[in-house]
Amino acid sequence: MTCQICGAWLPVGAMFCGECGSSRTATVESRKRPDPRPNDTTIIARLPRQTVVISVPIPTAVSAPVRAVAVVTAAPTARTVLPAATLPTRATFVLTFSTGQRVSVRGSGLIGRKPLPQPDEMFDELIRVADADRSVSKTHLEFGQHDGEFWVSDRVSGNGTVIRRPGETAEQLEPGRRYVLPRGTRVEIADHSFSVA
Structure with a gap:
């Protein structure tokens, strides 16, 4: 006897196919049944995030040396050094x-x-x-x-x-x-x- 799904040879008394794992009685038509489980996931539509672009003017002439400040950009280990003048001011x-x-x-x-x-x-x-x-x-x-x-x-x-x-x-x-x-x-x-x- 052969598997009706993949065509592999089935030994006498086998309940499942050793190749594809299908039941001995499974047919191509029985494998196409819709999933009887209900869909229990509700998708909530979220509004798109607003993108705010803040432009900071870059001074053309610097009379005194600018102190460099380390700023965390993406991860705690990745650091980029920016001049202190380009950092946005934040209120507390x-x-x-x-x-x-x-x-x-x-x-x-x-x-x-x-x-x-x-x-x-x-x-x-x-x-x-x-x-x-x-x-x-x-x-x-x-x-x-x-x-x-x-x-x-x-x-x-x-x-x-x-x-x-x-x-x-x-x-x-x-x-x-x-x-x-x-x-x-x-x-x-x-x-x-x-x-x-």
Whole structure:
């Protein structure tokens, strides 16, 4: 007897083909049945990331020697030396959470129960919020700064994000869109919150 799938010879009493592993009774038609398992993956369409290009003028004449500063570019071991004059200035913002946690930030980052960047993303800070009730998403919010202003963007979180700027009404964030926040703004992430100072 031969295998009906690959044509290999089957010894007497064999239940499976030694070449392709098919059942002795398998046919080409029986192998073409659709997969009966349900599709349990939901794809969430994410908005494209906004690319911000910041141009820094290069001085034509330098009267004094420029001090070199090491800047981490891609990985902690890869370093590039740039003149100090070309580094963008970053303001320091203090985030005070309802959990009692207080974090000073100067660059970009993610906030959540267990924030994790995508493989093509790099952030300066990953801030974990202790949330036993799991109302905060694992990667709930992204933040950064542009021209010395602090901004936040909801990362398609399960319970959403609400901001309360000083003297204004509450505003629900649209996922993927950046919102500039002045100091004194309160940001509500599910059952928790933080203030920007």
